[in-house]
Amino acid sequence: MNDGILVLVVMTALAFDFTNGFHDTANAMATSIATRALPPKTAVTLSGVLNLVGAFLSLSVAATIASGLVNTHLVTLTVVFAGLVGGITWNLLTWFFGIPSSSSHALIGGVIGATMAAAGTNGVKWHGVVSKVIIPAALSPLIAALIATVGTYLIYRLSRGVPDRTRSHGFRIGQIGSASLVSLAHGTNDAQKTMGVITLALIANGTVDAGSEAPFWVITSCAIAISLGTYLGGWRVIRTLGKGLVEIDSPQGMAAESSSAATILLSSHFGYSLSTTHVATGSILGTGLGRKGAEVRWSVAGRMATAWLLTLPAAGLVGAGCYGIAQGIGGTPGVVIVFVLLVIGSALLYLRARRRPVSHHNVNDEWDGATAPANAKEPAAA
Numbered sequence: 001m002n003d004g005i006l007v008l009v010v011m012t013a014l015a016f017d018f019t020n021g022f023h024d025t026a027n028a029m030a031t032s033i034a035t036r037a038l039p040p041k042t043a044v045t046l047s048g049v050l051n052l053v054g055a056f057l058s059l060s061v062a063a064t065i066a067s068g069l070v071n072t073h074l075v076t077l078t079v080v081f082a083g084l085v086g087g088i089t090w091n092l093l094t095w096f097f098g099i100p101s102s103s104s105h106a107l108i109g110g111v112i113g114a115t116m117a118a119a120g121t122n123g124v125k126w127h128g129v130v131s132k133v134i135i136p137a138a139l140s141p142l143i144a145a146l147i148a149t150v151g152t153y154l155i156y157r158l159s160r161g162v163p164d165r166t167r168s169h170g171f172r173i174g175q176i177g178s179a180s181l182v183s184l185a186h187g188t189n190d191a192q193k194t195m196g197v198i199t200l201a202l203i204a205n206g207t208v209d210a211g212s213e214a215p216f217w218v219i220t221s222c223a224i225a226i227s228l229g230t231y232l233g234g235w236r237v238i239r240t241l242g243k244g245l246v247e248i249d250s251p252q253g254m255a256a257e258s259s260s261a262a263t264i265l266l267s268s269h270f271g272y273s274l275s276t277t278h279v280a281t282g283s284i285l286g287t288g289l290g291r292k293g294a295e296v297r298w299s300v301a302g303r304m305a306t307a308w309l310l311t312l313p314a315a316g317l318v319g320a321g322c323y324g325i326a327q328g329i330g331g332t333p334g335v336v337i338v339f340v341l342l343v344i345g346s347a348l349l350y351l352r353a354r355r356r357p358v359s360h361h362n363v364n365d366e367w368d369g370a371t372a373p374a375n376a377k378e379p380a381a382a
Contacts, residue, residue, distance in 0.1 A: 002077060002205065002331075002332065003205075004332050005077045005078065005081065005205075005331075005332055005335050006077055006201060006202075006205045006207070008081060008332075008335055008336065008339055009077050009080050009081045009084070009198075009201045009335075010198055010201065010221075012081055012084045012085065012088070012339065012342075013080075013084055013194050013197050013198045013201070013222075014194070014221060014222065014225040015084075015088060015225075016084050016087050016088050016091070016103075016107060016194060016197075017191065017194040017222050017225035017226045017229065018225045018226070018228060018229040019088055019091040019092060019095070019103070019229060020091065020103040020107075020190055020191075020193070020194065020226055020229060021048070021051065021225065021226040021227065021228065021229020021230040021231075021232070022095070022229040022230065022232045022233060022234040023091050023094070023095050023101075023103050023229075023234050023237060024103055024186060024190060024230070024234070024237075024276055024277060025044055025047055025229075025230045025232075025233050025234045025237070025238060026100055026234055026237040026238040026240070026241040026242065026277075026280070027100070027182065027186060027241070027260065027276045027277055027279070027280035028047050028050075028179055028182040028183040028186055028257070028260075028280075029043040029044060029046075029047050029179055029182075029183070029233075029238065030237075030238045030241035030242035030280070030284075031175070031179070031241075031242060031248050031252070031253035031256050031257060031284065032175045032176070032179040032253060032257070033238060033242050033363060033364065034242030034243055034248050034253065034364065035168075035172060035175065035248055035249060035250040035252075035253045036172070036364070037171075037172035037173075037175035037176060037179070037250060037253060038175070038176060038179070039360075040233065040235075040238075040360035040363055040364070041233075041360050043179070043233075044230060044231055044232070044233035044360075045231060046179075046180060046183065047179075047183040047186075047230045047231075048227040048228065048230040048231035049227065050180055050183035050184045050187060051183055051184075051186055051187035051190075051191065051223075051226050051227045051230045052187065052223050052224065052226075052227035053184060053187060054183065054184040054185065054186060054187020054188040054191065055187045055188070055191035055192070055195075055219065055222060055223030055226065055227075056219060056223060057184075057187070057188045068125065068128040068132055069108060069111070069112065069124065069125055069128050069129055069132070069133070070111060070112065070115045070123055070124055070125060070200075071115075071119070071122070071123050071124075071125060072200060072203050072204065072210050073210070074115065074118070074119040074122075074123040075115060075118075075119075075123070075200060075203075075204045076118065076204050077201055077204050077205055077335075078114075078118070078323060078326050078327060078334070078335060079111070079114045079115055079117075079118045079119075079204070079323060080111065080114070080197060080200055080201040080204060081114075081201075081322075081326065081335055081338070081339075082110070082113075082114035082117070082319045082320070082322035082323035082326060082338070083107070083110035083111030083112070083113065083114040083115070083197070083319045083323075084107070084110060084111075084197065085110065085318065085319065085322045085338060085339075085342050086106070086109060086110025086111075086113055086114065086315040086316065086317075086318035086319030086320075086322060087103070087106040087107035087108075087109070087110040087111075087315055087319075088106075088342065088346070089110075089315070089318045089342070089345070090106035090109070090110070090311060090314055090315040090318065091103055091106055092345075092346055092349050093349070094237075094307060095234055095236055095237060096236070096349055096352070096353055097236075097371060098236040098237055098239060098240040098244075098358070098371030098372070099237070099240065099303065099304055099307045100237050100240055100241045100277045100280070100281055100304055101277060101304070101307045101308060101311055102137070102275035102276075102277045102278060102308065102311055103190065103193075103275075103277070104189075104190060104193055104274065104275045104276070104277075105133070105137065105275055105308075105311040105312050105315070106311055106315040107193055107194075107197065107315070108129075108133055108193075108312065108315075109311055109312035109313065109314070109315030109316040109319065110315040110316060110318060110319035111197065111200075111319065112124055112129065112312070112316050112319070113315065113316025113317060113318070113319035113320040113323075114316075114319035114320055114322065114323040116316070116320060117319070117320035117323040117324060118323055118327075136267060136274050136275075137274075137275055137278060137308075140263060140267065140274055140275065140278050140279050140282065141278040141279060141281060141282030141285075142282060143263060143282070144259050144260060144263045144278075144279045144280075144282035144283040144286065145282035145283065145285050145286035145289070146286065147259040147262065147263070147283070147286065148255050148256050148259040148282070148283040148284070148285075148286025148287050148290060149286040149287070149289045149290040150290065151255040151258060151259060151286075151287075151290065152251065152252055152255040152256075152286065152287045152289075152290025152291050153290040153291075155171075155251045155252075155254070155255055156251060156290075156291060156292075159251070167250075167251065168249065168250045168251075169250075171249075171250035171251045171253070171254045172250045172253075174250075174254045175250060175253050175254045175257060178253075178254050178257035178258045178261065179253075179257050181257070181258070181261040181265075182257050182260045182261045182264070182280070183230070184261075185260070185261045185264035185265045185276075186264065186276050187223070187226065187227075188264075188265065189264050189267065189274055189276060190226065190276055191222050191223055191226045192214075192222075194222045194225070194226070195214040195218050195219055195222045196214070198214070198218045198222070199212065199213070199214045199215075199218060202215070202218075233360065235357075235358040235359050235360065235363045236353070236358045236371050236372065238358075238363055239358050239363045239364075239365075239367075239371060239372075240300065240304075240371055241280065241281065241284065242363070242364070243363075243364065243365075243366075243367040244297060244300045244367050244371075245281070245284050245285060245288070245296065245297055245300055245301060246284055246285065246287060246288035246294060246295065246296050246297070247294065247295055248284070248287065249291070251291075252284075252287035252288075252290075252291055252294070253287075255283075255286075255287050255290070256280070256283040256284045256286070256287045257283070259279075259282075259283040259286065260276070260279050260280045260283045263279045263283075264276055264279055275308075278308065281301075281304060285301060297367075322338050325337070325338055326338045356372035356373075357372065358371065358372050358373070
């Protein structure tokens with residue numbers, strides 16, 4: 001047992017959970033912010049509270065992460081730590097460029113890469129990876145897009161006799177409920193992934209038995225971390241998802257959010273480690289396809305799809321590299337050095353992002369092909 005490394009692992013896991021929160025706020029609230037159904041700060045506050053509540057509603061996904069993807073008897077604390085660093089690194093890079101990518105797949109890729117570096121391919125449960133990660137990743141955006149396309153078409157078809165102003169006002173009210181449901185669903189799915197990783201670390205350290213559920217203190221700390229990250233608002237990603245893909249009207253926004261919530265809640269029930277980003281993006285694209293005359297920016301969608309394909313291998317390479325560095329130095333000193341490098345790299349990226357910040361002041365500026373508006377002057381934390 002090495003309690004010093006365990007403490008660093010838990011701290012890093014909660015840091016990942018925090019980045020997951022501000023990276024994925026867009027999944028729930030980008031459309032409501034874009035249609036002005038909710039003021040930006042109100043939207044992220046509401047999302048943060050509901051993520052906190054949602055984290056307590058289910059543990060199925062946490063069990064998948066803790067024991068369904070890698071052989072726990074081959075996993076060490078250093079492996080878990082290196083995997084988390086891989087996930088955080090990818091989250092921060094994609095946030096900087098305003099790319100809505102999967103925090104879930106970044107975490108899974110990092111853990112798989114570190115496990116392979118430590119124990120080879122035998123350390124990974126490939127059947128679980130394919131059935132619980134790869135197949136849902138491929139199918140979820142298509143299913144969400146189909147639901148949103150049909151829903152958008154029906155909404156406009158059934159409300160065609162309603163004046164545009166009245167229709168928009170009504171659906172903006174409806175968006176408050178549908179966006180809230182997405183936030184609640186996000187908490188049931190994404191907060192559990194960090195719970196699963198901390199539980200995996202506790203198993204590797206011998207603190208709890210293999211197959212154990214996440215302790216209550218793990219559930220609580222993860223719920224708080226993801227809700228705080230959500231409250232800060234990942235404005236760069238919110239801008240891309242809300243303004244960059246499709247010009248969204250309130251009926252489309254409600255259709256997208258309803259589609260996302262249904263897909264995410266269903267996956268949480270079955271324990272699939274689903275990417276909420278993939279689902280939200282598919283839903284938003286579906287609303288563009290379902291509304292006649294809507295503009296879909298396929299070039300933005302193409303950049304996002306490229307990032308999705310790179311997420312697992314890129315995070316895996318970082319995880320494997322960090323494991324090699326930590327293991328090469330040895331013990332607690334190796335883990336501490338990688339942790340310090342992560343903090344320094346994160347700080348430098350944050351300072352670089354402040355040169356062209358995105359905040360609640362400019363997140364709804366007209367899309368000009370750039371993540372950050374050229375005249376951005378307001379400082380932003382995320």
